[in-house]
Amino acid sequence: MKFVETIKNIWTIEELRKRLLITLLLVFVYRLGCYVVLPGINPADLAALSKFASSSGLMQLLDMFSGGAFSQASIFALGIMPYITASIVIQLLGMVLPAFQKMQREGESGRQKLNQYTRYLTVAILCLQGPAYLINLQHQLTAAGGSVSMGVWTLLYLTIILAAGSMFIMWLGERITDRGIGNGISFIILVGIIARLPGSLYYEFVSRLPGSTGSEGGMVMFIVELILLFAVTVGAVLLVQGTRKVPVQYAKRIVGNKQYGGARQYIPLKVNAAGVMPIIFAQAIMFIPLTLSGFGSADGGTGFFATFSDINGFWYNLVYFIMIVAFTYFYTAITVRPTQMAEDMKRNNGFIPGVKPGKKTAEYLDSIMSRITLPGSIFLGIVAILPAFARFFGISQNFAQFFGGTSLLILVGVVLDTLTQIESHLMMHHYDGLMKEGKIKGRTTGSAY
Secondary structure (H helix, E strand, O other), X not given: OHHHHHHXXXXXXXXXXXXXXXXXXXXXXXXXXXXXXXXOOOHHHHHHHHHHHHHOHHHHHHHHHOOOOOOOOEOOOOOOHHHHHHHHHHHHHHHHOHHHHHHHXXXXXXXXXXXXXXXXXXXXXXXXXHHHHHHHHHHHHHHOOOOOXXXXXXXXXXXXXXXHHHHHHHHHHHHHHHHOOOOHHHHHHHHHHHHHHHHHHHHHHHHOOOOOOOOOOHXXXXXXXXXXXXXXXXXXXXXXXXXXXXXXXXXXXXXXXEEEOOOEEEEEEEOOOOOOHHHHHHHHHXXXXXXXOOOOOOOOOOHHHHHOOOOOOHHHHHHHHHHHHHHHHHHHHHHOOHHHXXXXXXXXXXEOOOOOOXXXXXXHHHHHHHHHHHHHHHHHHHHHHHHHHHHHOOOOHHHHOOOOHHHHHHHHHHHHHHHHHHHHHHXXXXXOOOXXXXXXXXXXXXXXX
């Protein structure tokens, strides 16, 4: 009953209702576009592409990120990953080039310039990925007996359509962020993942029925898989929400005969302050070999491209794990600024017991963040490569993607962020939240002083 009452409260708040309806409308537009096939492609011939996408693990992952648009030769086939790749490059440039560092310090105007450069770079990446996707599409459809011919002009205008589709998705994501609920780009990725979950669950259930291929263990194995999936999900939630509290003591100020302050408060430092962004960044980088090889099959390639297109391989998972750990430190360094936190504490007459205000406090906070980020990043990396172990123990390729990995962590992180925003709207209008305690822990790292 409390859940029904909360839904009524959400509908009562006009601003929140509008934001939810706008989000649902834009998501509907996105899902509708995933089924709009490129001009000149016969939809009846796309079974070959679907089979190819499901046979190659990395291609299957790319298809999941695009919500199935990749295997359906949709105008949204390239999805949102080119934009994420461009964002990574721009953020890395912000660490090494003074001009980009200056723009990062310019506030809103600098952010707008960086966003514009990100869009330009996204278009450049799309101009490389578009022809690679189309050439692979022609190869797969021809091999399956379909009739498709792509000359230079056909490649050109289809590449423009694919680029426009991805830029439109990016625009939808920005509109969701501005006028809807949650982070738009992450929400679009979430929708693509959720769209694949029912089919994967049904396929796994059918495959465990007696007489089916891969039915070892039967329904008992299927129930065990569900229990393990629940356990991994709980672990992912704890990873996203985990905090460590650093005590902060207000300095006592004596005015006349009255004392003010003296109460102990805390700075909540996140075990994983970067959230799911390291996994999204690392996955975007791991897609680069696939793009350079022309979206070719891992089975048909050799050497470097074959190695880093095999999501079950040792080297792929090792590099993926290392990149997640590195990106966790990188993104934490961007989002958590101990120097600024120490300055704010000093201005508010706050201090950490036993630590001098100012530089020493900043160094102390930085050392705390380094210590708690290491186990958080390692656990994040382990959860990310769990699908490889799931496939090793006989779980189907489709369903294994949800045993940790990019899918689960993005799903958990984005859902918690979205619920946090809804929670804040409810609390602002003096309604009970979605949880009994009235609080959902978000991923934003802040201080309590």
